Amino acid sequence: MAGVNKVIIVGNLGNDPEIRTMQNGEAVANISVATSESWTDKNTNERREITEWHRIVFYRRQAEIVGEYLRKGSKVYVEGRLRTRKWQDQSGQDRYTTEIIGDVMQMLDSRAERTANNYQANNYSNTGSYNTQVNPNPTPSYNNQPKPAPKMEQSEPAIFDVDDDIPF
Amino acid sequence: MAGVNKVIIVGNLGNDPEIRTMQNGEAVANISVATSESWTDKNTNERREITEWHRIVFYRRQAEIVGEYLRKGSKVYVEGRLRTRKWQDQSGQDRYTTEIIGDVMQMLDSRAERTANNYQANNYSNTGSYNTQVNPNPTPSYNNQPKPAPKMEQSEPAIFDVDDDIPF
Amino acid sequence: MAGVNKVIIVGNLGNDPEIRTMQNGEAVANISVATSESWTDKNTNERREITEWHRIVFYRRQAEIVGEYLRKGSKVYVEGRLRTRKWQDQSGQDRYTTEIIGDVMQMLDSRAERTANNYQANNYSNTGSYNTQVNPNPTPSYNNQPKPAPKMEQSEPAIFDVDDDIPF
């Protein structure tokens, strides 16, 4: 085998996460993260900016964490890999979508900001709230999928006190 | 503004580079680079592998270097950033293509391999050789595009001897 | 020549930045950034954590920005490269120090947090404020040092309004 396929994104979510549950009961989270570049136009001497939107998908326990703690506006660090999926549109034509499969996720907002954002999200929207219908039993048919390497960053933390029970 | 948009790819070219020249005379190079993941299927205990193809574009001096030194099969390290372009297909429908804008490129083949590959390319194909033809249909005012930051890795080397005049 | 030497750090400053000025009048900033790993001890089933401190140095305009906007506790993204310096201790023995030369810096605190931190820093400490004093004992001919590639992220932004004149 061979190769390195690595993406590092730091940016803000454009929307609340979209959480789904797979047939086997495992969670999937999709987030859309913006990064932007800015530069000075040499001709007009004007300042310009371009925003790039990244579609990122998380699976399983990470998807649950994403659904529970990230909201529109949250700042995140994501490390992952590129995957281009082929699909058919309504007219049967082949289409391709490139997304980032998230392997590592770090929230970059302060706890104060997280609390503020969660509060807001819990009151004014519920699309991002973690879907607790997730099957408590695991991994039946999923096994013939590539298994993303478990990462230390994603392991379950010890619970020291009630207020501290968040996984990052 | 803010954000990090970074991609690191190490893999092999599936084809010779495609070189074009923009209206303003600057070169553009497109390469297609494969990476692959492999894992053991937990159900069948069989070894499986999936290949991902990355479309990477280089501009200007780097595009020239790519056209001159890379060939089908070449192994490269690329550091760049993601860009999703919107375009219209023949039926006028919006389509999106995600590619990597290359900022840093490192050839990973030994000099022996490079020489061998170039020899073969020069004799049996010319699709990868740098095409000095001016593209009649290009991107108009290129100057109002973000100018990729010059990188030390891409600077012109001193010329010590005639045989050694390659830029990496 | 060849090779990739890249470091990516996301963490918090353990102290206000230390700012110096070189003989040629250019600024140098040193910061100390913490990252930590945590894991569960398999034997005792206890939660453990280890903190790693990274010494990072910035030059020129970036050093000025670091001195002006970062404070103890600030969260930053840094991209840079490793450099091990050799020096002699008081007994004349060779010693080595590895540090990260910062090429890209992104503040990760929200504007609110930055304002709060700056306010606090300006009132209760001045060790982090940019020191315009010229260092009497510096690095001589700086120009024969490798010039870190200019990065788009570090370029001067357009000024849209008075309140907005910060370089990130």
Place this chain on the structure above:
Amino acid sequence: MAGVNKVIIVGNLGNDPEIRTMQNGEAVANISVATSESWTDKNTNERREITEWHRIVFYRRQAEIVGEYLRKGSKVYVEGRLRTRKWQDQSGQDRYTTEIIGDVMQMLDSRAERTANNYQANNYSNTGSYNTQVNPNPTPSYNNQPKPAPKMEQSEPAIFDVDDDIPF
């Protein structure tokens, strides 16, 4: 907790790997990898180059692979994290050494080069050959160490044919 501590190195080994076995029977490999930067001195207009040496350590199965397949001159991609160790020199003084703990390793030499290098190594040196004195029994006291995350890249491949039983 939090933070990102990531290093990416692509370079060549300056020496054969040094392989040791820990008390618990697990392998440890140390390699020294060179990267270099080059630039043109603005004053003298001369070409200059500086080489940086990176000390990288691998554990367990990866250490075995390093010992078996890497040699002086081998080109590698390494992804890891920084760790600064404190130790006492002969005079009892505190000293610090920064090294990279390798998490991902990819050989970048072609199979032809690897075979050539191994051949040479097997005939003219044995310092780098994998030390088979490794304890066949595993992990007793090591468990209170941070467990580097298992990576897909390092998993055991299926064996398709006898000649092909190498783990990359």
Place this chain on the structure above:
DNA sequence: TTTT
């Protein structure tokens, strides 16, 4: 479409 590459490589192993």
Place this chain on the structure above:
DNA sequence: TTTT
């Protein structure tokens, strides 16, 4: 100490 490697590579180019």
